[in-house]
Amino acid sequence: MQQTLALRLSPVKTIAYPRAMPVCPDAQLMLDYAAGDLRAFERLYGNHKDALYRYALRLCGNAACAEDIAQEVWSKIIKNRARYRADAKFTTYLYRVAHNAFIDFTRRTRNQKLTDSFDPELNADPTSSPLASVESIALSKAFQAALGELPPDQRDAYLLHEEAGLTIEAIAEVTSVTRETAKSRIRYAVAKLKSALLESYQPDSERSA
Amino acid sequence: MTDQDIRDKELSELYRRIARGASPRALDARILAEAETALNSRSGNWMRPLALAATVILGVGVALRISDDTVAPTLDANEPAADVVQMPLESFSDTARTDLDKSVAQPANSLERDQIQQPENRPNQLEREPAPETETQAQAQSDIESVQKKVAGSRAPRIEDLTRKATEQARERSATGSYAESSPNQPSPSAVTPAAVFADGELDTGLALNDLEEQVAGPLCFDEMQSADSWLACIGSLTESGDTESAERSMEMFRGAHPEHPASKTR
Numbered sequence: 001m002q003q004t005l006a007l008r009l010s011p012v013k014t015i016a017y018p019r020a021m022p023v024c025p026d027a028q029l030m031l032d033y034a035a036g037d038l039r040a041f042e043r044l045y046g047n048h049k050d051a052l053y054r055y056a057l058r059l060c061g062n063a064a065c066a067e068d069i070a071q072e073v074w075s076k077i078i079k080n081r082a083r084y085r086a087d088a089k090f091t092t093y094l095y096r097v098a099h100n101a102f103i104d105f106t107r108r109t110r111n112q113k114l115t116d117s118f119d120p121e122l123n124a125d126p127t128s129s130p131l132a133s134v135e136s137i138a139l140s141k142a143f144q145a146a147l148g149e150l151p152p153d154q155r156d157a158y159l160l161h162e163e164a165g166l167t168i169e170a171i172a173e174v175t176s177v178t179r180e181t182a183k184s185r186i187r188y189a190v191a192k193l194k195s196a197l198l199e200s201y202q203p204d205s206e207r208s209a
Numbered sequence: 210m211t212d213q214d215i216r217d218k219e220l221s222e223l224y225r226r227i228a229r230g231a232s233p234r235a236l237d238a239r240i241l242a243e244a245e246t247a248l249n250s251r252s253g254n255w256m257r258p259l260a261l262a263a264t265v266i267l268g269v270g271v272a273l274r275i276s277d278d279t280v281a282p283t284l285d286a287n288e289p290a291a292d293v294v295q296m297p298l299e300s301f302s303d304t305a306r307t308d309l310d311k312s313v314a315q316p317a318n319s320l321e322r323d324q325i326q327q328p329e330n331r332p333n334q335l336e337r338e339p340a341p342e343t344e345t346q347a348q349a350q351s352d353i354e355s356v357q358k359k360v361a362g363s364r365a366p367r368i369e370d371l372t373r374k375a376t377e378q379a380r381e382r383s384a385t386g387s388y389a390e391s392s393p394n395q396p397s398p399s400a401v402t403p404a405a406v407f408a409d410g411e412l413d414t415g416l417a418l419n420d421l422e423e424q425v426a427g428p429l430c431f432d433e434m435q436s437a438d439s440w441l442a443c444i445g446s447l448t449e450s451g452d453t454e455s456a457e458r459s460m461e462m463f464r465g466a467h468p469e470h471p472a473s474k475t476r
Contacts (some may be wrong), residue, residue, distance in 0.1 A: 033244070041244045045237070053232040067236050074240045078247050140227040164223050190217050197223070 026090035034081040045074070048094055055095070055163045059102055059156060061148055069105055073098045088173075093162050096174045099156065106152070147197035150189055157182055158189035349380070381462065430459040437467050 024045060032040035052073060057066035076097050079085075084093070147155055153175070160171045172182040365432040430443035440463050447456035 032250075036248055038245055038248055042241060045244070046241065049232040049237060049240075050230070053236075054228055054230040058228070066230075067233065070232060070236060071240060074241060078240075078244050081247070143223065143227050162221060163228065178403045190220060194217060194220055197220075207371065 010146070011183035021085060023088075024089055025127040027086035030077075030081070030084050030090055031086055034084055041078075044090070048067065048091070051052065051163055051165075052098060055098060056102065056158050058144070058159050065105060065109075065129065069098065069101050072101045072105075076101070089170065091164060091166060092170045092173060095160055095166060095170075099160075099174050142197055142200040143193070146168055146193050146200075149196060151169060154185045154192070158193070161186050430456075430463070437463070437470050437472075440467075441472055 026044055029040040029047075029167075033044065045199070053066055053070050056069040057063065060066060060069070073094070077094070083084040145156075150158065156175060157171055160166045160174060161168075166174065168179055168183050168186070171186070172179045175182060177185075318433065321340055430440055432449060435443075440459075444456050444459045447459060449454075463470075
């Protein structure tokens with residue numbers, strides 16, 4: 001229900017203004033940073049830096065590539081801080097910039113294979129037991145391999161959904177496609193990942209049978 | 210189908226277990242430093258207006274400089290033009306000077322004043338001067354003006370020399386009356402006049418200057434600003450040096466410029 005704030009200027013004329021949309025905390029932090037508050041940016045960066053880095057890392061499978069993309073994204077956000085408008089969620093804005101940065105990156109490195117230097121051991125949990133670590137590394141390798149086999153559009157949509165936590169509408173907005181297309185890409189990505197992981201962990205007897 | 214239907218719980222849990230990447234500290238430090246620098250410098254607030262102002266100032270300066278360069282030859286070319294206009298009037302065309310005096314300050318008894326100002330040993334110029342002199346002056350002036358216009362419109366090198374020589378050539382023709390009657394030794398007026406030099410419409414300063422230098426070749430004692438005595442001394446030095454032809458030509462020019470001088474009446 002749309003609430004309006006009525007402002008009576010005269011007995012015969014009434015102007016109604018829509019009530020201001022509440023600004024999400026991250027968007028407010030961004031606005032504060034644009035106004036000169038460095039602490040606001042530090043908090044904002046702390047909220048999103050790891051998720052963005054992982055998104056870039058899973059997207060291109062390369063630590064150097066992930067660092068380049070993350071730096072480019074944050075640099076653009078810093079540079080364009082004065083033009084930021086809190087008309088959407090900050091995460092949508094952040095990952096739209098990241099999505100475009102990745103497209104630019106793939107155009108620059110069209111002929112390079114991006115998944116060569118990905119090392120799952122760097123992502124192993126140091127607090128887990130050695131056995132769990134080995135299992136985690138193997139699983140991570142299998143997952144990364146399956147993710148790397150996905151078409152780029154499906155991989156992007158899946159990561160935006162799983163890593164960034166964006167809704168279908170937000171993913172459609174970020175990737176400039178319709179809602180149905182975004183939904184279809186995620187569905188296909190999930191199906192292919194499950195199939196690839198099941199095939200990896202299938203016992204040899206079952207696989208040969 | 211809802212969003213939850215798409216998300217596979219097992220796959221999501223698996224993703225959470227393996228997704229342990231964290232942003233490197235070096236990257237964090239770089240980005241936070243960049244954010245701080247951007248706030249401290251605030252270069253966007255003043256750099257753009259400053260750059261705009263500098264561009265405008267430089268543009269105006271260059272435009273003024275270009276316009277000065279274009280105007281300068283015109284002004285230089287105008288200086289001899291004033292002399293050229295005055296020279297025939299002062300030298301031997303007293304008819305025109307009288308007319309000019311009349312037109313500038315027309316007194317009631319102008320004829321009287323004219324007679325008073327006439328030196329006694331000076332005959333009536335109206336009677337003495339030949340009629341075609343006025344046409345000669347007009348032709349000379351028009352030629353000089355056409356040369357000056359063409360010279361002013363070009364940016365060729367040695368432009369001042371060209372203007373000066375063309376002007377002197379026209380003065381010489383005007384002084385000796387060679388526009389009206391050309392001697393067989395000299396080229397025809399159409400080939401000599403500055404207007405003819407530029408008749409093709411293109412200012413080839415090299416060729417034109419060579420032509421003019423050929424026309425004014427030979428040491429001549431000719432300077433309307435010179436006194437009669439120094440002029441005669443120059444002619445004397447030419448005679449002593451054996452260049453009788455130049456001395457005679459200079460003497461003719463002297464007679465034209467100083468007809469009242471006793472030396473002009475002696476042959």
